[in-house]
Structures are given as structure tokens and as C-alpha cells.
Amino acid sequence: MSSSDAPLSVDILRPSAMGPIADVDPRDTPGFDGGKSAGKAIRKARGEVLADLQERLYAHGRSGDPRSVLLVLQGMDTSGKGGIVRHVMGMVDPQGVSHASFGKPTDEELAHHFLWRIRKKVPAAGQIGVFDRSHYEDVLVVRVHELVPHDVWASRYDTITEFERELVRTETTVVKVFLHISHDEQRDRLARRLDRPDKYWKYNPGDVDERRYWSAYQEAYQAVLDRTDIDEAPWFVVPADHKWFARLAVTEILIEALSHLDLRWPAPDLDVDVEKKRLAES
Amino acid sequence: MSSSDAPLSVDILRPSAMGPIADVDPRDTPGFDGGKSAGKAIRKARGEVLADLQERLYAHGRSGDPRSVLLVLQGMDTSGKGGIVRHVMGMVDPQGVSHASFGKPTDEELAHHFLWRIRKKVPAAGQIGVFDRSHYEDVLVVRVHELVPHDVWASRYDTITEFERELVRTETTVVKVFLHISHDEQRDRLARRLDRPDKYWKYNPGDVDERRYWSAYQEAYQAVLDRTDIDEAPWFVVPADHKWFARLAVTEILIEALSHLDLRWPAPDLDVDVEKKRLAES
Numbered sequence: 001m002s003s004s005d006a007p008l009s010v011d012i013l014r015p016s017a018m019g020p021i022a023d024v025d026p027r028d029t030p031g032f033d034g035g036k037s038a039g040k041a042i043r044k045a046r047g048e049v050l051a052d053l054q055e056r057l058y059a060h061g062r063s064g065d066p067r068s069v070l071l072v073l074q075g076m077d078t079s080g081k082g083g084i085v086r087h088v089m090g091m092v093d094p095q096g097v098s099h100a101s102f103g104k105p106t107d108e109e110l111a112h113h114f115l116w117r118i119r120k121k122v123p124a125a126g127q128i129g130v131f132d133r134s135h136y137e138d139v140l141v142v143r144v145h146e147l148v149p150h151d152v153w154a155s156r157y158d159t160i161t162e163f164e165r166e167l168v169r170t171e172t173t174v175v176k177v178f179l180h181i182s183h184d185e186q187r188d189r190l191a192r193r194l195d196r197p198d199k200y201w202k203y204n205p206g207d208v209d210e211r212r213y214w215s216a217y218q219e220a221y222q223a224v225l226d227r228t229d230i231d232e233a234p235w236f237v238v239p240a241d242h243k244w245f246a247r248l249a250v251t252e253i254l255i256e257a258l259s260h261l262d263l264r265w266p267a268p269d270l271d272v273d274v275e276k277k278r279l280a281e282s
Numbered sequence: 283m284s285s286s287d288a289p290l291s292v293d294i295l296r297p298s299a300m301g302p303i304a305d306v307d308p309r310d311t312p313g314f315d316g317g318k319s320a321g322k323a324i325r326k327a328r329g330e331v332l333a334d335l336q337e338r339l340y341a342h343g344r345s346g347d348p349r350s351v352l353l354v355l356q357g358m359d360t361s362g363k364g365g366i367v368r369h370v371m372g373m374v375d376p377q378g379v380s381h382a383s384f385g386k387p388t389d390e391e392l393a394h395h396f397l398w399r400i401r402k403k404v405p406a407a408g409q410i411g412v413f414d415r416s417h418y419e420d421v422l423v424v425r426v427h428e429l430v431p432h433d434v435w436a437s438r439y440d441t442i443t444e445f446e447r448e449l450v451r452t453e454t455t456v457v458k459v460f461l462h463i464s465h466d467e468q469r470d471r472l473a474r475r476l477d478r479p480d481k482y483w484k485y486n487p488g489d490v491d492e493r494r495y496w497s498a499y500q501e502a503y504q505a506v507l508d509r510t511d512i513d514e515a516p517w518f519v520v521p522a523d524h525k526w527f528a529r530l531a532v533t534e535i536l537i538e539a540l541s542h543l544d545l546r547w548p549a550p551d552l553d554v555d556v557e558k559k560r561l562a563e564s
Contacts, residue, residue, distance in 0.1 A: 059483040086375045093368045094381055095414075101377070132377075187561060194558050200550035201341040205557060211564040268482035275487060276476050279469060282493040 061126010075179030329373030343408010357461030
């Protein structure tokens, strides 16, 4: 299976094609006709394409090529960010993936510019970086709960697009995914955590309190999509009530991003025949 | 399959049981009677046991338990350290694995104590940390090439065991693996990199030069095993000419280490019935 055998076109997941998120059904599977078992099987097959592209990116990184890829994952609690890391990034070599998770900022982080902790985790050459939450929290939870004055968070949209343009200029491909789940699906997922002793640890009572701010969060996400969806660092709106669809879609988004990098195997910076002789004599 | 269905006993891989590495055949598969296809199949089945234990460790970490696990990987070039990361750590959730690779030190690292860069990468609570090379390089390549005076590297063995005892006291389980390959197998592996354009990038001409120091490295490894194999932070000598065996053995070493942590699912720090009601009303 080559990178051109895409089971769905990721372009239709761009915010401009999807329209306002209030009109997007989180149970949809845009561009994909199959069901769960087909979707899972295709994701696993496409995992081999992704793993091959990832290894090429890694090889380039080791050969002096500065390029990297950054996947930003955002979504409400239980939207499946962790599952993406496990089931999508879990299909490629761990050596080529750098994972960063951004929770509530520490005192030290709060004492710095909001991008300070983010810049420290930007992927190195040859790596696929995955941000489980990101700098977008500074215009999401911060906006919803007014953790800083209006003028401060309102100025951050432009700061964020400038930052991302800078990343792209310095050879990091940036793709951003909003995992879109429904209010009902979130309740079901939280309830399942309370039904199973092996899932209790994932349950946080604060998540129920946050559900009261659902519509404010949806507005904040819409503002993010309206203000920060730039072609250099595109957003994708991924309906996520079906976990299998979200994982398939993110697999395709990564394959598409990596395919644009034209990752042929790096040429050897040595005389292969000379080295073969030297090696045989060693 | 439970953690007690071990296909081999890892105790026989301890240096005291294996004897001097000069007498160990790197093609051996101690304690395992099967061949390659059986070994691979068993490793994959045991991967589910490992993934379950890893998730429990992660859950404990999220619930305030400080414990973590550190796997130190050492071995000559081409001994398969990267393959362990890919095929063993690749079987568990990437969110619970922190991977650090220690190459030639930077100027900043050289300006600090040799453990400075190591301490920064010690795994956080709930994580399995994997060191691809480690502080042991400071008594291996440094000793072989006399990069510091004799007295300096000679004092490091004790410093290292003190450091590892400190890790264990602060709840990090430490296991250390020496991937033992033969001089001939290394030549074959390097030669394969020169036969395939998709492997050229892995070939480093300096690796051939290092082959001249083979016996000095073997002596340096033996000194490491003699001086730093402590019960609190044990070494395992893993014959590694058969990649499938090395990967199976390391899977078992990790399962054994995690099994000792008695990782039952954390008890909930909340009233499940109250939360169910709150959630239903949300």
C-alpha cells in the first residue's frame, strides 16, 4: 500500500470545508464509507506506510536534515487524545517520536511567557513531536475561566500564528487536530470510567464540573479555528465520537503531511565500495 | 497469559550465572529451547502482559505513586539497542515510555559532572525510562580511548553504584542489559547496511575504526559487570547475535521487574456512587 492509496481525503476535514463545529455531527465519518472493523483494519495497514515515512524522516534527521513534524492534539476531556498517541503513534518506532503533554502550568511555567514551556518541547530534527494539549490551552481553558484579563488572551491568537509560522520557516511541519466529541458521548465515556475498577484512575471529578462550561469551550474552540487555521499550519476538525474513525483520520493526516516532504532515502556520504573493503579487512 | 508464564528465567542471565563474557557464546539462547518463529510469537504474546503492567505503573504514577522503572541498554555498535526500543518498547503505550539516547557529550555536558545529563533524563513517576547508552559510556568509550585520566574514570564505578542505589531509594527500579554480540556478527550487520540503500544512513565509517578496539571494549564491559552488578540494580548479560532472542529476553526482564512492584489497580479516591449521580445530572 503506497501513500497514494488514502482511504479518505484529509482536505475535507479542514475547518473551511467542515463549517462551524456547532453544525458538525461528532458521530460522522466524513469521506469514509466503511464501518468500524474496516476502519481499524485499514488504519493498521496504513500504519506500515506511516512507519516507513517516519523512518525516512528519522534517517534524514540523522543525516543533517533539519526537518521535523509536529502534531498538535486538542479536544475536550475524554475526546481520545491519549488513544491517538497509543494507537496511532504506537504504530511507529518510539525512537522517532517525542511526546509532550501540557497540563496545568507549574509556578515556574506561569512565571514565563506562555510559549516558554512549549518551545522547550519542539521536536528535534527527524522527530515527530506530539503535543497532548498545547499552547492552545492558553486561549481555551484560560479564556473560559478568565485566568488572565481579556486583552491578554485576546492577543494570543496572533502570537500563536506568528510562532507557528516561525516553526514552519525553521522546517517543522505543523498539523493541528481538534478531536470533536459530543456532550453525550463525553458523559458515556466518563461513566465507563466509573464502571470499571481498572479505569477509576482515569476519572477526575473536576471533569464533571467542567461540563457546565461546555458551550463556552465550544465557542473558544470555534474562535481558535477561526483565528489560527492558517495554510502553513492547518487545523483539521476530526469527528471523534467514533474512536476508530478519529484514529484513522489522524493516521491519514500524518501520512499526508509526511508525504509532502519527499522523503527519499538519504544518499550515502561515503564510498560504499571503499567501506566494504575496509569492513571486510576489519 | 499471566506474568508467571515466563518462557525463560531471567535469573540465569545475571553475570554471576553467565560467567565471564569471554566464555559466553553470543549465539546462545540461554533458558529458551525454541527457535526464531516461536521466540517472536512468544514475545508478541508476552507484549500484552508487559503492556498491562506498564499501564498499571502509569495509573499508579497518575495516582501519586512515585515509582518508575529504568531500563539501561548497553552494547557495541549494531548490538541491537535500537531494535529493543522499537520491538520491545514499541509493544507498550508511548505515553508511558520516556526514551533518552546518550551520544557523544556536548560541550555543555562535558562542562558538568558526567551524571548531570543522566539525572535530567531519569524517568518520572509512572514511566518506564529507556536509556540507549547511558552513564556507563563514561567507563567504556572513555576508558578505552583514555578520554580522561585513569584515576578519574577508575573512581566512577563507585560513583555509579552510589547513584543507582540513590535511584532505587527514590523508588526507581533499575535493570541493566548488556547486549552481547560477536565480532563476526557485527561485521555482518555493518555489511548489510552497505548492501541496502535504505540502510546507508545507519552506516558510520567510524564504527569500522572502533572495531580495532574490540578486545579493549570487551575488557571494559567485563569491568563494568564486575564492579557495578549490584542486586539493587542488576545487570543481565543477553546474548544478542539472535535479535529475536535478545528482544524476548529484554521483554522478560521488564516483565519480571514490573511484577515485583505488585501493581494492583489504584483504589479510587472518590465515592463512585456519588460521582455516578453527579455525572448523570451533568
